[in-house]
Amino acid sequence: MSVEPVRPGAHPVPGSVRAAAAWSWRLLLIGLLVAAVLWLLSQLKTIVVPVAVAVLLAVLLRPLRDTLERWLRLRRGLATAVSMLGFLAVVVALVALAGRQIVAGFTDLADQAVAGFDEVRAWLASGPLDIGTDQLNGYWEQISDALTDAGGTSTIVTGALGAATTVGHVLVGALIALFCTVFFLIDGRGIWTWLVNLLPMGAREKVHQAGRRGIVTLSAYVRTQVLVALVDAAGIGIGSAFFVPALALPLGILVFVGSFVPIVGAIVTGVIACVVVLVAQGWVAALIMLAIVLLVQQIEGHVLQPFLMGHAVSLHPVAVVLVVAAGSLAAGIIGALFSVPLAAVLNTVMLYLHGTDKFPALGTDDHLPLLRRRPSLPALGLSQRTGLRWVRAEGPEPDADDPTGDVDAREATRRDDGDDR
Known part of the structure; x- marks a missing residue:
C-alpha cells in the first residue's frame, strides 16, 4: 500500500483539524477562567452575596429616592436615609403583624406534611405499587437509625454548629448589604466612575x-x-x-x-x-x-x-x-x-x-469624566511645580448618581494653567 506524498507547500494537518484545535484551546482557557472566577466567588460569598443584594436593593429603592429628591426637594443623603428607613419600617411592620400567625401556620404546615407522608405511605402499601407495610417500616427504621447512631448524632451536632456559624454570616452579610445599599444610592455614579477609570x-x-x-x-x-x-x-x-x-x-x-x-x-x-x-x-x-x-x-x-x-x-x-x-x-x-x-x-x-x-433611545450622550494624560512636561517647557485644574464643558451639572439619565455630553480634561509656582 503506497502513501500519497504531501504536495510541496501543503500543510500536513487539514484546515478543519487546525481550526478545531484553535477553538479547543481557547475554549479550555475560557472554561478555566470561568471556573477560577466561580471558585473565587464561592470563597468570598460572605462579601459577594451582600453586595449583590445591595445592588438589587439600590435599583429597587432608587425610584423612591428620586421621587423624594424631585418632589420634596430633599438632599440626596436625606432622601436616601428616608428611603432606607421606610423600606426597613415596612419589612419590620409586616414581620411584626404577621409573625405570630406565620409561626403558628408553619407549625400546622409541618403537621400537614407529616399527615401527607402517612397518607402517601398508606397509598404505597395499598395502591398499585403494592409495597408492603413491613418494607416501608424497614425503610423508616433505617432512616431513624441513621439519625440516632453516633455518626448521625455527630452529624446533627456539626449541623448545629454550622447553623450557628451561618447565623453569624447572615448578620454580617445584612450589615454589609445595608451599608453598601446606602452608598450605592448616595454615590453610585462615583463608584461606577472609579471602576470604569481602572480600564484602558x-x-x-x-x-x-x-x-x-x-x-x-x-x-x-x-x-x-x-x-x-x-x-x-x-x-x-x-x-x-x-x-x-x-x-x-x-x-x-x-x-x-x-x-x-x-x-x-x-x-x-x-x-x-x-x-x-x-x-x-x-x-x-x-x-x-x-x-x-x-x-x-x-x-x-x-x-x-x-x-x-x-x-x-x-x-x-x-x-x-x-x-x-x-x-x-x-x-x-x-x-x-x-x-x-x-x-x-x-x-x-x-x-x-x-x-x-x-436600548437605542439611551444614545451615547452620557459620558463619564475620563482622565486623559497630559503632554509630557519637558515638551511644554514648564516647571514640574505647575498646578493643574479641571475644566468641564459648558452645560448643567451632571447627576452624581444616575448612569442612565439623559444628560448633555460632557468630558472632563486636565489642562495646565501655565502659572509657575
Whole structure:
C-alpha cells in the first residue's frame, strides 16, 4: 500500500483539524477562567452575596429616592436615609403583624406534611405499587437509625454548629448589604466612575455605555419580579384561604419567596400548595387549587411578564430553566436566585459590545469624566511645580448618581494653567 506524498507547500494537518484545535484551546482557557472566577466567588460569598443584594436593593429603592429628591426637594443623603428607613419600617411592620400567625401556620404546615407522608405511605402499601407495610417500616427504621447512631448524632451536632456559624454570616452579610445599599444610592455614579477609570482609555466609554444598558435591564427585572411575586402570592394565598384558612398566609409567603426563582420557584411552590390542600380537603379541593395555581401562573407568564419586562429582559424560557439549573448546581439556592438577573444583564451587555443595542433611545450622550494624560512636561517647557485644574464643558451639572439619565455630553480634561509656582 503506497502513501500519497504531501504536495510541496501543503500543510500536513487539514484546515478543519487546525481550526478545531484553535477553538479547543481557547475554549479550555475560557472554561478555566470561568471556573477560577466561580471558585473565587464561592470563597468570598460572605462579601459577594451582600453586595449583590445591595445592588438589587439600590435599583429597587432608587425610584423612591428620586421621587423624594424631585418632589420634596430633599438632599440626596436625606432622601436616601428616608428611603432606607421606610423600606426597613415596612419589612419590620409586616414581620411584626404577621409573625405570630406565620409561626403558628408553619407549625400546622409541618403537621400537614407529616399527615401527607402517612397518607402517601398508606397509598404505597395499598395502591398499585403494592409495597408492603413491613418494607416501608424497614425503610423508616433505617432512616431513624441513621439519625440516632453516633455518626448521625455527630452529624446533627456539626449541623448545629454550622447553623450557628451561618447565623453569624447572615448578620454580617445584612450589615454589609445595608451599608453598601446606602452608598450605592448616595454615590453610585462615583463608584461606577472609579471602576470604569481602572480600564484602558479606549475601552472606558464602550464599557460605560454597556453598563448603562445593563442597569436598565436589571431595573426592569427587579421591579417585574417583585410585582410578579406579589401577584402570585396574593392569587395562590387567596385561593388556599378557601380550603386551609390557617395556612393561607404561610403559603402566600412561601409563594412570594419562591417566585424570585423564575419558572422553577413558581412550579415548586404551586405544587406544595396543591399537596397541602390535598391532605387537608381531599382530591376535589386539590384539583380546584391546581386550577387556581395554573390560572395565576398563566396570567403571570402571558400578561404580566411580557407587558412589564418587554424587550428589557429577553431571555428564552429554555435559557431561563438552564440558567436556574446551572446556578443551583453551582451555588445552591443563592445561585438559583441570582442566576437569571446575572444572565439577563450579561446578555444585554454582550449584545451591546458586539454591536446590538437593545436600548437605542439611551444614545451615547452620557459620558463619564475620563482622565486623559497630559503632554509630557519637558515638551511644554514648564516647571514640574505647575498646578493643574479641571475644566468641564459648558452645560448643567451632571447627576452624581444616575448612569442612565439623559444628560448633555460632557468630558472632563486636565489642562495646565501655565502659572509657575
